[in-house]
Amino acid sequence: MKTSRSLLVGGGAALLGGLLFLACRTTGTPSANLAVGDAASKVYVAPGQHDEYYAFMSGGFSGQVSVYGLPSGRLLKVIPVFSQNAENGWGYNEETKPMLETTYGFIPWDDSHHTELSQTDGVPNGKWLFINGNNTPRIARIDLTTFETDEIVQIPNAAGGHASPFTTPDGRYVVSATRFSIPIGDAGENRDVAIDSYKDTFKGTLSFVKADEPTKMRIAFQILMPGYDYDLGHAGKGPSEGWFFFTSYNSERAYTKLEANASQADKDYIAAVNYKQAESCVAQGKARTVNTRYAHNWMDEGSRAAKSEMVASVPMLDPRTCPGLVYYLPTPKSPHGVDVDPTGEYIVAGGKLATVIPVHSATKLLKAIADKQFESEIDGIPVLKYQAVLAGEVQKPGLGPLHTEFDGRGNAYTSMFISSEVVKWKLGTWEVLDRAPTYYSVGHLMIPGGDTKKPWGKYLVAMNKITKDRYLPTGPELAQSAQLYDISGDKIKLLLDFPTIGEPHYANAVPASLIEQQQVKFYKLTENTHPFVTKAEAQGGIKRAGKRVDVNMVAIRSHFAPDNLEGVQLGDTVYFHVTNIEQDWDILHGFAVLGATNAELILNPGETKTLKWVPAATGVYPFYCTDFCSALHQEMQGYVRVSPA
Ligand code: CUA
DSSP states (O other): OHHHHHHHHHHHHHHHHHHHHHHHHTOSOOTTBOOHHHHHHHHOOOTTOOOSEEEEEEOBTTOSEEEEEETTTEEEEEEOSSSOBTTTTBTTSTTTGGGGEETTEEOOOOOEEEEEEEEETTEEEEEEEEEEETTTTEEEEEETTTTEEEEEEEOOSOEEEEEOOOBOTTSSEEEEEEEEOBOBOTTSOBOOOOGGGHHHHOBEEEEEEEOSSTTOOEEEEEEEEOSOEEEEEEEOOGGGTTEEEEEEEOTTOOSSOSTTTTTOSSOEEEEEEEHHHHHHHHHTTOSEEEOOOEEEEEEOTTTOOEEEEEEOOEEEEOGGGSTTSEEEEEESSSEEEEEEOTTSOEEEEEETTOSEEEEEEHHHHHHHHHTTOEEEEETTEEEEOHHHHEEEEEESOOSOEEEEEEOSSSEEEEEETTTTEEEEEETTTOOEEEEEEOSSOEEEEEOTTTTSSSOOTTEEEEEESOOTTSSSOBTBOOOOEEEEEEOSSSSOEEEEEEEOSSOOSOEEEEEGGGTGGGOOOSOOGGGOOOTTOOOSGGGOEEEEETTEEEEEEEEETTEEESOEEEEEETTOEEEEEEEEOOOSTTOOEEEEETTOTTOOEEEOTTOEEEEEEOOOSSEEEEEEOOSOOSTTGGGOEEEEEEEOO
8 A cells, every 4th residue: 555655646746747847838828718808808897896706715824814806806805814914903902802812822823724604594695704723723703794803713622623614504503623633631631642642542523613693602512533634524405414524534543644654544534423413412411521611702893892701611422422423434535625516415525645536425325324334333433335325436537636616507626636627527427527727736616605505606716726937926935826717618718817815725705796785884983882982082081090091092084182192101001092983984094103012003983992002111102093094194193202100
């Protein structure tokens, strides 16, 4: 096995090099390209016109989400989530810092991986966008009326939350599965054990997070799993509704990923979880209560200030004491994506190192369970026979199948990482219909609604890991890249390249009409319940309590009030509470003080934000508005005097 795996990877690398070389030669007009003018007319959105779709792309190691218009590829916004972001003051001011609290303390960075739109009956409803933090496992929720992150929940008893935050079609849960198994103790603690005790001591967890109401995300239950790595997931729908599927690799339980150890097995697994059975076991008291703390953070609607709390217990299920909870479906080989077609009958795996695309059948899965078609059992989890659950295999699809999306017309599109292409194939016949090159090394694909019951199958976006020669070069580090294809006809047609922010691991898109009419244009000052709000110019002022100084201030075109402050002393901690009292769309103000270490404030209309400042020396310090707000923006400034104590 060792030899064949080495050959496969070596051969793949050589082939990849060859394909890159070939692709570089043909970037002008590859066969899948439309004539330049035809492609241009399909992506041209005239000045002042709006795009047809909102696309939400994960920002990868930037920690954020970026919003693009399709088909133009125009960047509309970067929504800050897991990383501090100066453009919006996110994670710097006192109001948003609590959003980044965890049990490890304040963490101003994460690696955001997968987006997921909230759904009603398996169709995106335009309410929320979920995104996971992969490093310190967390799930964030973005409110699509404000395009702001309004809730973050940490996932305890896990390390790396990669298979996340996919939702159930009824919107009740989002999930997170362990990327790294760790030695979880009985009380949820991370144990100090020898790493070579992996096979005996390391465990994974699958987490189901209650997500059907705002500001109450909670771990509904976790499932203790064998020490494998869990990669991606998707919920069933239709005949598979009530099931959740996770890809599970490293079934060797190797703790060093050097080739000799990992990826030896012919088959890894898809874990099929019956979450209705989980609910029933929890209701019957079969879950153990593990007292592990996790952070839950949310934005208070009236004050627009975040709250952070620690939640202290998690119901943990063990498949050994909840029969019927989890089954393993053997799946070749190191599967990455697991994707369920719009009907819910087909469960498609992307076996990175497999030579076929295996497709399982929901109907056969249910029958195989009823008939006990098991080949073995692992830690209380029955392993089903491959042939008993298999619907079919797509033969010779390309190299390195990763992830599949659907167009709603019976076709599937799979990304091929190693052979750098998108392959279109037919559900049911498993016949390859078309293929188009990607530039280069495509990871995930996205069709608007392409993982839901009702795809809008007009466009496909390839998210590529390597950019090379596609744009003007920018030194050794290049932006990553997305490509837009027209999939409305028989053939896949490349329309457009556009650079991305960070590394988009996944994306979602919906018709703009679902979202654009519901936008909040400003926050109502009358509804602002921030404890330090200042609603009129005359109400501002400076107050001292011991060494603490609170400055209440308004910002309005084109001044601050008050704008000259005296009475601050060395050793004081100063809190500038600035309220933007504008009640008009797109009129923002900013606030920055010379030498302040936590950057700036950016204030939406009607909002109060607080900058904490500990002056380091006596003197007179200017402050000013950082957001160009009016013809007199440059005049929007003031001074604060710091005297000896
Ligand atoms: Cu206010 Cu610039």
